[in-house]
Amino acid sequence: MCRTDQPVPEPGEEQDVDATDAAFTSLLEDSAEELYEQAPCGYLSTLMDGTIAKINTTLLDWLGLDRSRVVGRMRFTDLLTVGGKLYHETHFAPLLQMKGEVNGIALDLKAAGKQRMPVLVTSKVKTSENDEPLLVRTTVFDARERRVYEAELLRGRKAAEEAHRQAEAAHQRAEADRARLQEALAVLQQSLLPSQLPAVPGLEAASYYHTASPDLLGGDFYDLFPLGAGRWAFFLGDVCGKGPQAAAVTSLTRYTLRAAALHDADPVTVLTTLNTVLHDRYSSGEGRYCTAIFGVLELDDGHVRVHMASGGHPSALIQRADGNADYLPTPGGLLIGVLPQAPFTAAHTRLLPGDTLLLYTDGLTEARTGPDRALYGEEALHSFAAAQPPAGPQALIAALSGLLASFGDGLDDDTALLALGVPAPLPTTASDNLT
Numbered sequence: 066m067c068r069t070d071q072p073v074p075e076p077g078e079e080q081d082v083d084a085t086d087a088a089f090t091s092l093l094e095d096s097a098e099e100l101y102e103q104a105p106c107g108y109l110s111t112l113m114d115g116t117i118a119k120i121n122t123t124l125l126d127w128l129g130l131d132r133s134r135v136v137g138r139m140r141f142t143d144l145l146t147v148g149g150k151l152y153h154e155t156h157f158a159p160l161l162q163m164k165g166e167v168n169g170i171a172l173d174l175k176a177a178g179k180q181r182m183p184v185l186v187t188s189k190v191k192t193s194e195n196d197e198p199l200l201v202r203t204t205v206f207d208a209r210e211r212r213v214y215e216a217e218l219l220r221g222r223k224a225a226e227e228a229h230r231q232a233e234a235a236h237q238r239a240e241a242d243r244a245r246l247q248e249a250l251a252v253l254q255q256s257l258l259p260s261q262l263p264a265v266p267g268l269e270a271a272s273y274y275h276t277a278s279p280d281l282l283g284g285d286f287y288d289l290f291p292l293g294a295g296r297w298a299f300f301l302g303d304v305c306g307k308g309p310q311a312a313a314v315t316s317l318t319r320y321t322l323r324a325a326a327l328h329d330a331d332p333v334t335v336l337t338t339l340n341t342v343l344h345d346r347y348s349s350g351e352g353r354y355c356t357a358i359f360g361v362l363e364l365d366d367g368h369v370r371v372h373m374a375s376g377g378h379p380s381a382l383i384q385r386a387d388g389n390a391d392y393l394p395t396p397g398g399l400l401i402g403v404l405p406q407a408p409f410t411a412a413h414t415r416l417l418p419g420d421t422l423l424l425y426t427d428g429l430t431e432a433r434t435g436p437d438r439a440l441y442g443e444e445a446l447h448s449f450a451a452a453q454p455p456a457g458p459q460a461l462i463a464a465l466s467g468l469l470a471s472f473g474d475g476l477d478d479d480t481a482l483l484a485l486g487v488p489a490p491l492p493t494t495a496s497d498n499l500t
Contacts, residue, residue, distance in 0.1 A: 118200060288319060290323065318339060340402055347402065358373060371422060434475055
């Protein structure tokens with residue numbers, strides 16, 4: 066039996082192969098002259114002085130010239146624009162002479178109708194067996210579509226740069242507007258707080274205000290002011306919300322507390338008056354309320370009697386001279402301004418030399434800490450205060466401001482601190498006793 070590894074052609078397959086071969090054969094029958102003349106690019110050959118010795122039909126058609134007027138009569142530079150001629154003399158020709166070829170040089174030819182035709186030119190010097198230059202062969206590629214594409218890219222780039230410039234200018238304007246807004250808000254925020262606490266004989270006072278965002282007005286507030294006859298009033302609180310509305314409530318609250326205290330400084334009476342004012346002012350629209358502690362200090366023979374009341378505010382903390390720290394409970398206080406009538410309960414204590422009373426807003430205890438973002442809380446604040454040496458209000462406020470800074474972005478609410486204390490007596494020395 067005879068076997069073969071050659072596949073047996075299917076019926077009609079031989080005819081398809083023959084037809085394909087015939088098509089390729091017909092394509093290969095183009096003469097070299099025809100391929101030169103009808104090439105999709107321009108060809109020309111010049112003598113070493115630039116005189117055109119040969120040029121194909123494609124390039125003549127592009128330029129709208131007759132062969133008889135070109136061959137032997139014109140030089141390659143005659144086909145170039147003024148700028149092209151200058152570039153040819155200063156760059157193209159010297160580079161061609163030095164290297165023997167140049168590739169992809171962008172030039173403009175003078176086409177028919179006085180039109181500029183952008184092209185890419187590649188030239189190479191043909192030499193003899195003795196390396197003597199004989200002529201220059203040049204290929205010219207139509208770059209009109211490329212030029213259009215480049216122009217579109219350039220326009221797109223300019224448009225993008227202009228858009229970026231406008232966006233940058235808008236960003237700078239926005240930053241400038243934001244800076245002006247922050248400056249205005251800072252001034253307004255400061256107007257809601259005392260510029261500095263007054264000096265109280267026999268008492269040391271310190272305060273601190275942390276702004277969570279320079280773009281928003283906070284609602285925290287505090288104050289310390291005289292009532293006369295050796296008595297001083299103080300308050301600290303927090304208005305619900307932020308922004309201009311909260312600032313308006315803060316301003317009304319501070320004014321009301323001061324005015325009510327001058328009329329009747331009893332803490333329960335003062336908070337009751339504030340509750341009535343806020344409820345009557347805002348009950349018909351969006352409710353506005355606050356928390357606050359109001360108190361009265363009476364200086365008496367080396368110590369200070371404290372009479373105070375709270376409306377829904379965190380309890381005050383007392384750091385004693387012996388190093389202990391305790392909260393001063395003020396039970397029963399409701400948010401101020403929610404109900405037409407709200408009960409408030411008074412609390413009393415004494416500050417002895419070295420004791421410090423601390424009031425704070427809930428931005429401190431509601432700060433988020435640790436990997437699990439847990440609330441800082443009142444227990445942690447109690448432990449922190451107990452761990453601080455009883456060095457007076459200034460030292461305690463300084464320690465707490467450092468604590469607030471350590472919270473970083475976990476502190477997302479404004480925080481106000483007010484510390485009041487009786488200075489501890491200065492330690493005596495042996496020389497003092499001798500005198």
